[in-house]
Amino acid sequence: MPDEQFWSIGELAERAGATVKTVRFYSDRGLLPESARSGGGHRRYGPQALERLRLIRCLRALDLPLAQVQRVVEDAGGADRVLEDAVASRLRELGREVKAMRWREAALRLVGECPPAERADRLRLLGAVSTPPSTAPLARFWRGWLPPRMPARATAAFLEVAVPEPPDEPSPDQVLAFARLHAMTTAPCPAGRRPQPDVHRVGGADGASLLYAGLVEAFDLAGPHLRRARDPYPGEALDAYVAAYASAYGSRDTRTFRRLLATRLAAEPRLDRYWELTAVVRTPPSGVPEPTPGTADDWLRRALQRDNAAAA
Incomplete structure (x- = not known):
C-alpha cells in the first residue's frame, strides 16, 4: 500500500469525525487494525481501519455494549448473526429499562x-x-x-x-x-x-x-x-x-x-x-x-x- 494511504491517528480521527481520544481508546482495545508503524513507532492506519471505526461508532450509537461491538467486528464469518443476537439482546434490555421507568x-x-x-x-x-x-x-x-x-x-x-x-x-x-x-x-x-x-x-x-x-x-x-x-x-x-x-x-x-x-x-x-x-x-x-x-x-x-x- 502506498505511503499516502497510511494515516496518523489524528488524520484517521479527522476522516471519521471522531476525536483522537476515541480512536486511541478503540485502538488500545484491539478493535482498530494498524496497517504499519512510522519510523518513530507511531501508529499508521489504512482504509480498513476507517471502515471499522465507522462501524464501531454506528454500533455504539445504538447503545450496544463494547463487548458485543467487539464480537461483531471481530467475527468476520458470522458478523450478521452476531449482530442480530446483539441487537435482540439490547432490545430485551431496553424493554426492561422502559418498563422500569414507567413503573x-x-x-x-x-x-x-x-x-x-x-x-x-x-x-x-x-x-x-x-x-x-x-x-x-x-x-x-x-x-x-x-x-x-x-x-x-x-x-x-x-x-x-x-x-x-x-x-x-x-x-x-x-x-x-x-x-x-x-x-x-x-x-x-x-x-x-x-x-x-x-x-x-x-x-x-x-x-x-x-x-x-x-x-x-x-x-x-x-x-x-x-x-x-x-x-x-x-x-x-x-x-x-x-x-x-x-x-x-x-x-x-x-x-x-x-x-x-x-x-x-x-x-x-x-x-x-x-x-x-x-x-x-x-x-x-x-x-x-x-x-x-x-x-x-x-x-x-x-x-x-x-x-x-x-x-x-
Whole structure:
C-alpha cells in the first residue's frame, strides 16, 4: 500500500469525525487494525481501519455494549448473526429499562398525588418492591398455599392464572395494588394458620392435581359470564367446578355431594383481598376488570348455592 494511504491517528480521527481520544481508546482495545508503524513507532492506519471505526461508532450509537461491538467486528464469518443476537439482546434490555421507568413514573405520581398523611405508608410499600417489579414473591406465596407434592404441570397452570403480571404501562392505582399484593404475600403467616384449606387437602397429591386442573377449566368457562356481568346460574361452568372437587375426592357429582360441597366451601378461609387487588392489577386501559380465579370462584359458589336452593 502506498505511503499516502497510511494515516496518523489524528488524520484517521479527522476522516471519521471522531476525536483522537476515541480512536486511541478503540485502538488500545484491539478493535482498530494498524496497517504499519512510522519510523518513530507511531501508529499508521489504512482504509480498513476507517471502515471499522465507522462501524464501531454506528454500533455504539445504538447503545450496544463494547463487548458485543467487539464480537461483531471481530467475527468476520458470522458478523450478521452476531449482530442480530446483539441487537435482540439490547432490545430485551431496553424493554426492561422502559418498563422500569414507567413503573417509577407511576410510583412517583402515586406518592405525589396522595394526601400527605398517607405518603409514609405508600413509600414503605413501594420501597419493598423491586423495579421493575418481580412476581417471584407472589409465586412463592402460592407454592406454600398449594398442596405439597402437587405435580409441577398443575402448579404451573394454576400460577399462570393466580399470579398477575405487572402491566407494562401501569397506573398509580395498579402500582399501589401490586405493592399491596407484595406486602400481603411476603408478610409472615399468623400463628396457627394452615397453609392450605382443608377442602384442598383431602385427595392428597393426585387429588390436588385433579382438583386444580379442573378448577382452572371451570374458571375459564365462567370467564365469559363474568365479562358479560351475567348473574350466577347452573350450567357447564358449575358442572366443571363440581366435577373438579368430585374427582379429587373420588366421589360422584350427586345432589348430596353438591350440598356437602357448598357447606364445606362456606367454612373455608377466603383470599378475597388478594383477588380484589389482582383485579386492579389486571384491569386493562378500557377499565373493565378481567376475571380472576377469585371472582370466578365467587361466581361459581353462588351458582352452586342457587342450584342447591332450586333443588331443595
